[in-house]
Amino acid sequence: MLIYKVVETSQVDDLSLESILNQWTAEGWHFEGFHFAMREANRRPGMAFVTFTREVLDQSE
Numbered sequence: 001m002l003i004y005k006v007v008e009t010s011q012v013d014d015l016s017l018e019s020i021l022n023q024w025t026a027e028g029w030h031f032e033g034f035h036f037a038m039r040e041a042n043r044r045p046g047m048a049f050v051t052f053t054r055e056v057l058d059q060s061e
Contacts, residue, residue, distance in 0.1 A: 005029055005052040012036065012045045020050050029054050 007020050021031060029052035036045035
């Protein structure tokens with residue numbers, strides 16, 4: 001069964017995103033992608049959602 005993990009962060013810089021990727025992939029999660037929430041009057045994202053997946057044998061894991 002494929003399960004998903006979503007990590008939300010308001011620190012949208014390279015070091016913060018790299019830290020999230022390194023932490024969760026070290027725990028066995030596979031990176032799926034980034035989704036950014038943009039601010040209206042700014043070109044930089046206000047938030048990022050990092051998605052991961054992992055295959056498990058059953059829901060109790």
